[in-house]
Amino acid sequence: MAKAELMDFDKALELFEPVLGFEVHVELNTRTKMFSDAPNFFGGEPNTNITPVDLGLPGSLPVVNEQAIRYSISLGLALGCEIAPSSRFARKNYFYPDLAKNYQISQYDEPIAHDGNVEVELPNGKVFQVSIERAHMEEDAGKLTHVGGATGRIQGAEYSLVDYNRAGVPLVEIVTNMISGAEHDAPELAKAYVSTIRDIVVSLGISDAKMERGNLRCDANISLSPRGSGKLGTRTETKNVNSLRSVERAIRYEIQRQAAILAKGGTITQETRHWHEDTGVTSAGRPKSDADDYRYFPEPDLLPVEPSEALIAELRAALPEAPAIRRRRLKEAWAFTDLEFQDVQNSGLVTEIELTVAAGAAPAQARKWWTGEIARLANLASVDASSLVSPLHVSELVAMIDNGELTDRLARQVLEGVIAGEGSPAEVTKSRGLVVVSDDGALIAAIDEALAAQPDVLEKIRDGKVQAAGAVIGAVMKAMKGTADAARVRELVLERAQQ
Amino acid sequence: MSEITNDQVSHLANLARIALTPEEIDKLTGELGVIIDSIAKVSEVATADVPATSHPIRLVNVFRPDVPGPTLTAKQALAGAPEHDGSRFKVSAILGEEQ
Amino acid sequence: MADLTRLTAAELSQKLQAREISSVDVTRAHLDRIAAVDGDIHAFLHVSSAALATAADVDTRRGDGEKLGPLAGVPIAIKDVLCTFDMPSTAGSKILEGWVPPYDATVVRKLREAHLVPLGKTNMDEFAMGSSTEHSAFGPTHNPWDLDRIPGGSGGGSAAAVAAYEAPLALGSDTGGSIRQPAAVTGSVGVKPTYGGVSRYGAIALASSLDQVGPVTRTVLDAALLHDVIGGYDPRDSTSLKDPWPSFADAARTGARDRSLKGVRVGVVKQLNGDGFQVGVRDRFAESLEVLAAAGAEIVEVSAPNFEYAIAAYYLILPAEASSNLAKFDSVRFGLRVNPKGGGTVEDVMAATREAGFGPEVKRRIILGTYALSAGYYDAYYGSAQKVRTLIQRDFDAAFERADVLISPAAPTTAFKLGEKLEDPLAMYLNDVTTIPANLAGIPGMGLPMGLAPEDGLPTGIQLMAPARADVRLYSVGAALEALLEDRWGHTLISQAPELAVAR
CATH class of the missing domain: 1.10.10 (Arc Repressor Mutant, subunit A)
Incomplete structure (x- = not known):
């Protein structure tokens, strides 16, 4: 892939003002799918977690999962949104082989939640208010595997294989209004925003929220506005951003790429771009055009959703505390210094540390392991630390150190084993024969x-x-x-x- | 007479993924014009004060409990497929992009 | 033994329960009849190889003293729009030729649970788009009254099957008249229930907000017996109604016994009878009004000014929903695949498959629906059509203030000749002028015979309509009217159909 010309980031910011927008898809962890009673679980044997509904078989009909509605309302409330007294589903019509019915059931002009606000704190302590346009429910598509050709990518593939296990998994799409004023902080704001959304859905318990597994996906819109022009630039939409660090990198890259083009008098094509984790670049996808006529219309197989005041009140009362309030509380409870807590926040590991502490570890120990060794290993592997090991295992590891079963050094070896999938810390210690000499x-x-x-x-x-x-x-x-x-x-x- | 053109029909055919022949496009352009002329009268009475009805019998909040039910086996799922590899549906190369 | 195919389902039920006859006898008689006449009629696309075994099983159960429903052991034909796990389900389309679904439609499951005996699948216009069965990819069905004429559509196969004594009962589906109009032109009875009264799960969708499955029979009582079996709430269909339904069979029996319409307000819809309706149809309709009045009914004229816009709204809503419902036929998971010459991308394969697999009427409506939903046209077309729907519901509401049931002819003409309207889509669309308003409003309607048109000796049908959820009125009034007319004629209408040539 030809590498695009990039402008120095600081120079780009001198000439242009970045305007951001995000569409974050959250996969809900309901037991069944959005519109069918197939288990909400994918992976495993292809085409086994499906019913006639997920396969779009002739005659099959969707029925809405009540839990998905409750989760969506809770999420809407946590995002500070208004819950629509009446919302409905619509069909988004387009042909694609991973879309079983060749239309996606989504929400269009009447989403379940709208007009919210999320407070996002940056590593440098600045606080941004991100305004939420809407949050709507929809179904996920199946999974394509491209076979033949050198890259395993779509270009050059000889044929593709379709697994519909993921088809119909419930999603909530959170759409922000345009965000301006982030300036140099734009990449950090992007990362912090997605991290905040992740914290919110984890605290609600409505999603597994693992970006690397696609539970949480971010499409980042970005455009550059020439300073003083007062005019909005043409935006691109970057997809396939599968980790928090990628969100930051992708935004930075797009700012530098677009600035280089604009500075030379070129124009930005309104298009979808794909982020490539390995090479750290985006590549052009399909241009947006008139052909994108999705022919939305109200889904005739489904009825309007009209949550009662009582239901909304019940869900509102059950909301966990807001991330900003939670941060203040945790900082106090953990007795971290400003610097220590900032460090934890920047690492994006507040939730992991909280869960580790909840499982019994001392806050200082939890912080030490997550922001130290685990973060180091994650960095080496270019993945998010949260994807490497579970808080429960970290807490177990700390407990083993505390009671003398492991030394710090042995614990690092055990951690490697746990990350390698050899089992729990106790199992790894046993299988690797790592015993503290107490003789x-x-x-x-x-x-x-x-x-x-x-x-x-x-x-x-x-x-x-x-x-x-x-x-x-x-x-x-x-x-x-x-x-x-x-x-x-x-x-x-x-x-x-x-x- | 409605302004339905061959180009328009051919665009619609593309949206609907039907490889119409030029003869079919010609014929449909004419037919569509006549049909649309006769059905365009709906706008005569569809004034702003009239609400739309999308369901003949009004119901709301029709939900299903979040309880798993039986699933198809891969064999059942693939039984009607024109082509598969034993576990997944097989399709020709896709022009376009990763979604 | 008397010819078992001439008996009604109610009569068969009685004899089966009395063990005068076996289900195997009845089933064999109908299979023989199909073998004898279906070469000319072509009502069936598929005849079940399991029918006799199913019948034998019912006989065994009855022999063992198992408590069975009233229609247990009675054969039934199933419109090919309904999914059956043991028979192909093609909806009359080449794109689904040979496709056997891995599941039963809810109504089919209910038939099996009530121990009816599926005989096979009946012919229909492709994806139920049509009023003549001529749009079937597998060739037209012929009207048993005159083999050169259409049996109506889209459910011409089911209507012809009962009219030709190939089955005592059949299932149909009605999106704009596909049960009631074929009933009218074949001298049979057909009911479109209240939208949501019968599950749509497993009925291959044409227009989701209009489709409804219902009974196709030779008598009102038989329709009621079948409706009692297939009706009721289904959690797999979000639009299914949870209402408790009364016994329609009881209502039909009471109506036929009392033959009285005292105090019943019958509304004649001004807009559904007039110019453009065949003279014989109008004459027979006038006669039916006399019969109703003589039985004590109060005849009132009602006006439904917005019905004028019904066909236009219907031909926007239906194609729009159909264009989306039919998108799933793409050669990936089921059905036909056509590879374009020299290969091609999946997009090319989809387009080539849909070009080859869909007939002209289906393509016409998909393109029309795609147009109606396109950005820039949505408000003027689809949006406006949904508003007309509101106006039509209001017209019905006003009419039902003044009348308990509404009546009109069930079709503007008797059966026309095969091929007569095939090249004129607009003329074909006008066949449904009387039936479409009920689908737009979701209310129940019944088509039943009202005599032969003097000018061509072909059957005409009357349509009864009731408010939403008041299907029971169709059966009490319908059974009374049927009995009164037959008293007047001295015979059933269907008995006047010419005998068909029997193949050996």
Whole structure:
């Protein structure tokens, strides 16, 4: 793929003002699909989690999942939206082989929720108000696999295979109004916005919200407006953005790409662009055109949704606290410094840490592991840390360290095993034979050896320079290949000095 | 007479994914013009104060409990397919883009 | 043994319950009749190979003392628009030729649970688009009264099957008259229930907001018995009504027994009888009014000014919904696939398949519907048509203030010749002028015989309409009118049909 010319980010911001917009699709974790009673579960054997409805068989009819309605209303309320007293489904007509009926049941002019607001806090502490245009319900499509050709991508494929297991999975699409004024913070705002949406749906418990699994998908609209022109630029819509860090990168890339074109007097094509995680670029998709005539009309097989005041009140009362309030509460509860909490927020791991603490870990330990080793491994693998390991496993790992079953160093090895899918921390510890040596005899032998190499250490300790013990402890830990409990080694060294 | 042109019919055929022959397009252009002339009269009485009716019998809030039911087997699902690979439906190469 | 095919379902039911006859006897008699006459009629697209086994099973159950429903063991023909897991379901289209669904339509499941015996699938206009069965991809059905004439449509196969004694009962579907108009031109009885009264699940959709499945029979009582079996709430159809329904069979029996319409206000719809209606149709209609009045009915004229716009609204709403409903026929999951010469992308394959698999009327309506829904035309066409629908409902509301049932001819003419209107879509569309308003408003309607037109000796039909959810009125008034007319004639209308040549 030819690499597009990019303008330096700061220069681009000097010349242009970025205007953003987001469409975030949230997959609801209901037990069944949006319009059929097939299990809401995909993956596994292709074309097995389907009914005649999901396959769009002639004669089949959709029926709305009540839980999906409740979840959608809750989400709408959490986004500060008004819940429509009457909303309805519409058919969006277009042909595509992953769309079983060749129309998608969605909502058009009467969405279930509209006119909301989300408070988004950036890493630098700035707070943005993102205005929500609407949140509407729809169904997901099936999954295409392209076969033949070199890339496994659609271009050059010989044929494609369709699995409809995902067809009919309930989605809520959250659409923002245009966001201007983000300026240099635009990429960070994008990431923080999606992260906030993720926090909201996780706190509501209505979605698994794993971006890498497609539970949460972000289409990012961006246009550049020449400074002082007062005119809106032509926008592109970047799809296929599958992680928080990609959201940030994709926005940054599009700003730089569009700026380079505009600065040369070129024009931006209104089109869909695809983000490529591996190469960090976007590529052109289909141009938007008159051909996009979706012929929306009210879905005649479904009836209007008219939630009662009582239902809305019930769901409103059950809402979890807003992320901004939650942040304040957690910061206090965890007793983190401003800097520490900022660090946690920037990592996008507040929820993971909260769940880890809820599972029993001390806040400091939870923070240390998530923002330290786990974040490091995630960065190496270019994935989100939350996708690597579950909070429950991290909490188990911390507990094993606390009660002396693991040292920090062993714990890192265990973590690798857990990430590799070898099982829970206890299982990995067992299967890899990672045991802390608590036999004092073996430790004393190693200490003796270390002291022999550094004869002046005991003297220094006796003189009150306790920190001198560190050199011996380090040597012992090294000799024991990390299987020693550092605290016990320290005790033994200090005992020896007093003899 | 309605302004239905061959180009318009051919655009509609494309939207509807029907590879009409030029003869069919010609014939349909004429027929469509006549039909549309006779049905366009709906706008005479469809004034702004009249609400639209999309369902003959008004019902609201028709929902299904979130309880899984029986599913088709892959074999049943694929039984009517023109082409499949044993577990998935097979289609020719797709011109266009990843969705 | 008397010819079992000449008996009504009610009579068969009685003899089966009395064990005078077996279901195997009845089923074999009808299969023989199909073999004898269907070469000329072509009512069936598929004859079940399981019918005799099903019948034998019912006989065994009865022998074992199992408690069975009134229609257990009675054969039935099923319109090919309904999904059956053991028979092809093509909706009269080449694009679905040979397709066997992995499931039964809810109404078919109900038939099986009530132990009726499916005989086979009946012919229809492709995807129920038509008024003559000439748009079937598998050739037209012929009217048993005159083989050169149409049996009506789209459910001409079901109507001809009962009129030709190939089945005592059949199922139809009615989107704009596809049950009632064929009844009128074949001298049979057909009912379109209140929208939502019978499940649409498994009925291959034409226009979702208009379609309704209903009974096709030779008598009002038989229609009532069948309606009792297929009606009722289905959680798989969101538009299904939860109302408790009374026994329609009881209503029909009471109506036929009392033969009295004392105090019943019968509204004659001014706009559904007049110029453009065949003279014999108008004469017979006038005669029926006399009969009704003589039985104590109060005849009132009602006006429904917006019915003038009904056909126009219908031919916007139907094609719009159909264009979307028929998008699923794309060669991916089921049905025909046609690869264009030299291969092509999936888009090309879809377009080539739909070009080859759909007939001219289906293409015409898909293109029309695509146009009506297009950006820029939606408000003027589809949006306006939905408003006309409101106006038509208001007309009905006003009419039912003054009348308990409404009546009109069920079709403007008797059966026309095959091919006569095939090249003039607009003329074909006008056949449904009397039946369409009921579909737009969702109210129930019945077509039943009202005598032969003197000028051509062919059957004419009368239409009864009742307010939404008041289907029971159709059966009490319909059964009374049927009995009064037969008293007057001294015979049933269907008994006047010419004997068909029997193939050996």
